[in-house]
Amino acid sequence: MELIPILSTIILVATISTFILAIGAYILYKVREAKEVRTTVPKPAEVKGELVTPAAGQEQFPVYAEKSSGYASQRQPIFMSQEKQASQAKFTPQPQQYNAEKSKEAAVASERSRVKSTGSKFLKYTSEGYVTPQEDSKKTGALKWR
Amino acid sequence: MQRKQPVKRAPIILKNIRDKQNDNNSEGKLLRRILVSGLLSILLILVIIYTIPDTILTTSSLIEYATIVALIIFLFVLLFRYFAILVMAYMYVNEYTYKSTARFFPFVSIIVPVYNEEKVVVDSVKSLLELDYSNYEIIIVNDGSTDKTKEVAETLVGYQKGLRGNIKVSLINKPNGGKSQALNAGIKHSKAEIVLCMDGDSQLTPNSINVAVRHFTNPEIGAVAGNVKVLNRGKLFTDLQALEYIEGLNMARSAQSFVKLVNIIPGPIGLFRKRAIEEAGYYSSDTFAEDADLTLKILANGWKIYYEPNSISYTEAPEKLPQLLKQRYRWTRGILQSIRKHKKLMFNPTINFGDTFILWTMFYEALIWPAMNIAANLFFIIAAVFFGFTSLIFFWWAGLAFLDLVTALYCVAVEKEEFRLVGYSLIYRMFFILIIDVSKLMSTIEEFLGVRMTWGKLERVGASR
Numbered sequence: 001m002e003l004i005p006i007l008s009t010i011i012l013v014a015t016i017s018t019f020i021l022a023i024g025a026y027i028l029y030k031v032r033e034a035k036e037v038r039t040t041v042p043k044p045a046e047v048k049g050e051l052v053t054p055a056a057g058q059e060q061f062p063v064y065a066e067k068s069s070g071y072a073s074q075r076q077p078i079f080m081s082q083e084k085q086a087s088q089a090k091f092t093p094q095p096q097q098y099n100a101e102k103s104k105e106a107a108v109a110s111e112r113s114r115v116k117s118t119g120s121k122f123l124k125y126t127s128e129g130y131v132t133p134q135e136d137s138k139k140t141g142a143l144k145w146r
Numbered sequence: 147m148q149r150k151q152p153v154k155r156a157p158i159i160l161k162n163i164r165d166k167q168n169d170n171n172s173e174g175k176l177l178r179r180i181l182v183s184g185l186l187s188i189l190l191i192l193v194i195i196y197t198i199p200d201t202i203l204t205t206s207s208l209i210e211y212a213t214i215v216a217l218i219i220f221l222f223v224l225l226f227r228y229f230a231i232l233v234m235a236y237m238y239v240n241e242y243t244y245k246s247t248a249r250f251f252p253f254v255s256i257i258v259p260v261y262n263e264e265k266v267v268v269d270s271v272k273s274l275l276e277l278d279y280s281n282y283e284i285i286i287v288n289d290g291s292t293d294k295t296k297e298v299a300e301t302l303v304g305y306q307k308g309l310r311g312n313i314k315v316s317l318i319n320k321p322n323g324g325k326s327q328a329l330n331a332g333i334k335h336s337k338a339e340i341v342l343c344m345d346g347d348s349q350l351t352p353n354s355i356n357v358a359v360r361h362f363t364n365p366e367i368g369a370v371a372g373n374v375k376v377l378n379r380g381k382l383f384t385d386l387q388a389l390e391y392i393e394g395l396n397m398a399r400s401a402q403s404f405v406k407l408v409n410i411i412p413g414p415i416g417l418f419r420k421r422a423i424e425e426a427g428y429y430s431s432d433t434f435a436e437d438a439d440l441t442l443k444i445l446a447n448g449w450k451i452y453y454e455p456n457s458i459s460y461t462e463a464p465e466k467l468p469q470l471l472k473q474r475y476r477w478t479r480g481i482l483q484s485i486r487k488h489k490k491l492m493f494n495p496t497i498n499f500g501d502t503f504i505l506w507t508m509f510y511e512a513l514i515w516p517a518m519n520i521a522a523n524l525f526f527i528i529a530a531v532f533f534g535f536t537s538l539i540f541f542w543w544a545g546l547a548f549l550d551l552v553t554a555l556y557c558v559a560v561e562k563e564e565f566r567l568v569g570y571s572l573i574y575r576m577f578f579i580l581i582i583d584v585s586k587l588m589s590t591i592e593e594f595l596g597v598r599m600t601w602g603k604l605e606r607v608g609a610s611r
Contacts, residue, residue, distance in 0.1 A: 008540035011576065012530050015523055015539065018577050022584035025467045029475070032468070046161045049320035049331065054304045055152035 151304030160320055160331045176596045213525055220518045227515075228549060232556065234401035239560055241404070242455070250360050252340050254282040254417070257332030259325050260346035261289040264298050266462070271302050271315065273349035279356050280310035282342075287332045290322030309352065325413075326429035326436040333423055341418050344459060348414035349377065351458040358417045358457035368422030368449025369441070370457065371399060371408045372415030377460035379564075383470060386578040387463040389567045392557045393550070393574075396455065398511075402504070403453035407445060409504045410438045410481075415459035422449050433487060435480025438508075442488050445501050455561065471585050478589035481512045513590055516583035523580060546575045 124133055198208060256274055260267050267286070274284050284306075286299045296319060305312040318331050333341050340362060342355065358370045373396055376388035395412075402408045411418075416437065423429075426443035433439045445451060464470040485492065485508055488501070492509070495502040526539040554571035558564070570578075 004537055004540055008530070008536040008538075011543045012527065012536060012539050015543075015576055015580070016527060018580045019523070019527075019584070021467075022581040025471055025581070026585060026588050029468050029471045033472075046159050047321050047323065049158045049160045049318055051156045051158045051335065052153050052300060052303050052317040052319065053156070054314060054316070055154045 153300070153303045158318070158335075160318075160327075160334075179594065179596075217522060217525065220522055223518070224546075224549075228553065231398055231401045232553065234404045235397045235560075238400045238404040238453075239455075250363050251279070251281045252359055252362065253338045254279070254340045254342055254355055254359065255332070255336035255338040256282060256284045256342045256344065256355075257287060257329055257336065258284060258344060258346055259287045259289055259328035259332065260291060260295050260299065261322065261325070261328070262291045262293045262295055263346040264291070264294045266347045267295060267298055268302070270344075270346055270349055271306075273351075275306050275308040275313055276352055277350060277355055278309055278352040279359075280308075282355060283314040283316065283336075283338070285316050285318065285332045285335060287318045287320065287328040289320060289325065289328040324431050326431045329436075330428045333420065333428065336420065339420055341420055341423070343413070343416050343418065345414045345461060348374075348459045348461045350415065351460070354415065354457045354459065355417070358454045361452045361454065362417075362419060364450075366450045367406070367452055368419050368444045368447070369408075369411055369451045370417040371403075371411040371451060371453045372417070372457040372459050373399075373453075373455045373561075374412045374414045375458055375460050376463045378462050378465065381465055383467065384463045384465055385567060386570055386574065387470075388564075389554060389570045389574060390578065391463075392561055392563055392567065393554050393571070396561065397553070397557050399453040400455065403451075405500070406450035406452055407500045407504050408451040408453050409441060409445075409508055410435075411441045411451065412459075413437045414461040415457060417457070418444075419449075422447070433480050433483035434476045435484055438481050439484040439487065442484055442491075442501065442505070445504060446488065446491060446498055448498070467581070471581075474582055474585045475589045478512055478586045479593045481508060482590060482593045485509055485512070512586065516586040516590075519575075519579065519583045520587055523576075543576055547572050550574050 122133060124131055194208070198205060201208075203211065258267075258270060258274070260270075263270075271284060271286070286302065288296050288299055299317050302315050303317050304315060306315050307313075316335070318335060320328065320331055329343050333343075340359060342358075344350065354372060358372060361367050361370045374391055376384055376391055378384050379388050399408055399410075413436075422444050423440070425447050426440055429436045429440050441451065464473050485505055488505060491497055491501045492505040493502075522542070526535075526542050529535040530539050550571040551568065554568045554574075558568055
C-alpha cells in the first residue's frame, strides 16, 4: 500500500478528532462556567488597604550599589538609605518627543541671549557658532611675547 | 532569605480608576446586531442567486471556484504573513546584535500582584532577589487572597538579602479588585521612574532588569516588553505552548520591535516608564486583557515600545485543555475588547498611523486568521469525506508542517532554546493551533453577541519546587 493514502487517512482522522475535541472541550468549559455562581458587585470609588513596610531603623543595611558609570568589576560598597535609593531615579532622562524645529529654535534663542549679554555689536561666525571678536581672538591664540 | 523581620503597618486609601460602563451586554443591542447581520447575509445570498443566471457559472461551480479562490488567498496571506514576520524579526535580531549597551541603572520598582498564590509567591520573590541589579525594590500587592498568601507574603517583608545587596520588600494588602487594580495600587505606591509589572507566578532570570532598562536611555521609549517562556515543560500541552511562545509570540514581538511598536506587553514581564503609565491613565478594568489595553494606550500617546529578548520571565502554562481554553478565551475576548475600545484609531490613520497598523494586525490575528484556518481545514475534511480527495489534506498538512518546521528551527536557534521543541512543529498547526483557533472563533462569536464572562483563575502547581 502506498504511503500517501495512509498518511492522508491518519491526518484526516486526526483533524476531525481535533475538531470534535476542541468543540467538546469548549462546550464542557462553558457548562462548567455556567454552574459557577456569579455576582457582580459594583466597584467602590476607593477602598481601604494596608501598607506593610520594613520597620524604621532597618534602612541602614549596607547596600552594594553599582555606580552609574564604569565597569561592573569596579563596584564599591556604599551606604544607601531608602531615600537615597529613590533619588537615583533622577538619572532617568525626562521623556520628551524630539522636535527638530523646536531644538533648532531653542539653540538659536540661547545663542542670541548669550551674544546679547556680551554687549558686542559685531559678531564673528566660527565653527563653534557666533562669537564676539574678543572671544575669537582669545581662542585663536595670538602670539604673545614672553 | 532572612526570617520574618519587624514591620510597620499603615492604613492606606486606594482610589479605583473609573472605567467607562460597558453597555454591550444590553439585550436590545444584541438583538439589533443579530437582526442586522442576518438581514445582510440574506441580502448577499439573494444577490448571488439573482445574478448567477447572468454568469457562465452554476451554483455548484460557483462554490468550487469560490473555495479555490479563498484557498489561494489564504495560502498567499499565510506565506506573506510568515515571511514578513520572519524578515522583520531577522532584521530586528541583526540590529540588536550590533547595538552597544550603555551602563544605566535607574531605580526600579517591581510590582508583584498576587491572588491566591501561596504556592508560588515565595519562589517568585526568591527569583527577584537573585536579580543582577542593585537599584530596585519589590512591592507585593495582595489582591484580597482567600488562602494563606497574605501570611506567606508578610514573612517576606523587610530588607532581604539580594545578589547585590539588601532589597526592600513591601506589601500592600487590599480587598479583591482584579489584577489591574492591584497593579495600579503598586504603581501608585512606587517612587521609581521605572516600574516592572509581572505576574505573581512568574520568575525572572538574573539579568532581566539589567538588559531591559538600558532601552530607557532613549527618551522615546515608554515601555519594554520582556520575553516570556514556559516554566512547567515536559507535558504535551505545555511543550506545545513552549513552542508557541517562541514561534508565535516572541517572533511576532521581535518583528514588531523592529518598528518599535510592540502591541502587547506581556503580563509576566513588562517594564514601563512611570510617566507613560500615568499619561495612559493606568491599567483599566473594563477589558479582560489589561496588558493589551495599556499597551495600546501608551502607543496612542506617541511612546515607542521595544522588545528585549534577554529579559526573560518564566511562567506556568496551563497543563490541561480546559485551563488552556479558559486562558485563550479570556485573551481573545480581552484583545477584541481592547480593539473595540480604540476603534477610533483603527479607522483614522491620520491620528497615529502606527497605532492603526497595530490595531489592524491585532484584529487580523484575533479574528480573521483563526477563521481562515478553520475554514481551510473544514474544506479539506469535506473534500476528503464527501468527494474522495483524501490526498489533498496530506499535502496541505505537509506544506504547513514544513513551514512550521523551518520557522521553529529558526526561532529555537535564535532563542537558544531546547532543540526537542522543533519536533512538536509537526503537530503544532493541525492539532494545537486548530484547538486554539476553535476557541478563538467561539470567543469572538460570544464577544460579538455580548455574552457575559468572568475573569477565572488558573490552578497553579508551583512548578519550580
